[in-house]
Amino acid sequence: MNKPKLTYFDAPVSRGEECRLAMHLAGVDFDDVRINSAAWPAMKEQMPYGGLPVLELPGRAPLAHANAILVLIGRRYGLHPADDFEAARHEGMMQHVEDLRAVVGPTVRMGEAEKKAAREAIVAGFLPAWARYAEKNIVDGPFFGGAKLHAVDLKLYMAVRWFSGGKVDHIPATIFAGCPRLMAVHDAVRDHTGVKSWYARAA
Ligand SMILES: N[C@@H](CCC(=O)N[C@@H](CS)C(=O)NCC(=O)O)C(=O)O
Numbered sequence: 181m182n183k184p185k186l187t188y189f190d191a192p193v194s195r196g197e198e199c200r201l202a203m204h205l206a207g208v209d210f211d212d213v214r215i216n217s218a219a220w221p222a223m224k225e226q227m228p229y230g231g232l233p234v235l236e237l238p239g240r241a242p243l244a245h246a247n248a249i250l251v252l253i254g255r256r257y258g259l260h261p262a263d264d265f266e267a268a269r270h271e272g273m274m275q276h277v278e279d280l281r282a283v284v285g286p287t288v289r290m291g292e293a294e295k296k297a298a299r300e301a302i303v304a305g306f307l308p309a310w311a312r313y314a315e316k317n318i319v320d321g322p323f324f325g326g327a328k329l330h331a332v333d334l335k336l337y338m339a340v341r342w343f344s345g346g347k348v349d350h351i352p353a354t355i356f357a358g359c360p361r362l363m364a365v366h367d368a369v370r371d372h373t374g375v376k377s378w379y380a381r382a383a
Contacts, residue, residue, distance in 0.1 A: 181236060181238055182238060183209055183210060183211060183238070184203070184208055184209075184210040184211070184235065184236065184237050184238070185210065185211040185213055185235070185236040186199055186200060186203055186210050186211070186212060186213065186233060186234075186235050186236075186249075187213040187214075187215060187232055187233060187234045187235075187236070188200070188213075188214065188215075188232045188233040188234075189214065189215060189216075189217065189220070189232060190214035190215060190216050191214075193338065193342070194281070194338055194342070195232070195233050195246035195281075195338075196232060196233045196246075197338055198246060198250065198331075198334040198335050198337075198338045199233045199235065199246055199249045199250060199253070200212060200378070201334045201337075201375060201378055202249070202250055202253045202254065202259055202331050202334055203253060204374065204377075204378045204381075205257075205259060205329070205334075205372075205374040205375070205378075206253050206256070206257030206258075206259060207257065208253070208257070215232075227242070227244060228241070228242050228243070228244040229244045229245065231244060231245075232244075233246055233249060235249045235252075235253075246278075246335075247271065247274045247275070247278065247335075250274065250331040250332075250334070250335065251267075251271065251274075251331065253331065254330060254331035255267075259329070259330050259331045260330055260331050260332075261325060261330065266325065269317075270324065270325065270330060270331070270332040271332075272317070273314070273317055273324055273332050273335075273336065274331075274332050274335050276310070276313065276314060276317075277335045277336060277338075277339045279310070280307075280310050280339055281339075283302060283306050283310075284299075284302060284307075284342075284348075284351075286298075287299055287302070295349065295350065296349070296350050299348075299349065299350035299351055300350055302351070303350065303351055303352065303355065307351070307355055308355075311355070311356050311358075311359045311362060312359075314336070314359065314362050315359040315360075315361050315362050318361035318362060318364075318365060321361055321364045321365070321368075322364045322365065322367070322368035323365055323368055323369075324336060324365055329368070329369065329372055329374075333365055333368070333369050334369060334375075336362065336365045336366065336369070337365065337366050337369035337370065337375075340356055340362060340363070340365070340366040341366065341370075343355050343356065344356070344366065
């Protein structure tokens, strides 16, 4: 292996896509390995923590957990704050997105009736509270840390985009419409030149 390799499922979503975007915005030439779900069971035990994404760098052990990957890439390529307190503040918001995935993610595998009940409860309680906490921690805008895009913004973008496309049954596309700062992060990432060039390239 002579160039970085990022492995994730074959879908432009979630933890894998935020890491792909970070690698692209960092200007890193990487192998974008996309596996299908049929190949996954045989691979799972070989992964550091049994999940994807996994980043492999020449001469290093495979690195797992999306936030660890984002922080490493961010530190190396200017997508994570140099100031340690501001970096920790960004990592707090990254964890907030993981908290969201931990609640909504399991509903994906539920049967229809259970899924509907679980998501309606999430829409009534967890998601508005999650959004309120996200909103109050975004200070200046348009990005989380102000004028410059960082890795945390890619993560917030993936979280908002998950629902705003209107394709998650029982969760309204407008669930975050009352959160102007959160939506501003989403829109600023969506409209960022580097992000647009990733989707132009992948199309
Ligand atoms: N904490 C890990 C979670 C990894 C994870 O659960 N990834 C999902 C895809 S987003 C996965 O690998 N699912 C398949 C499985 O767990 O077998 C991270 O932040 O990357």
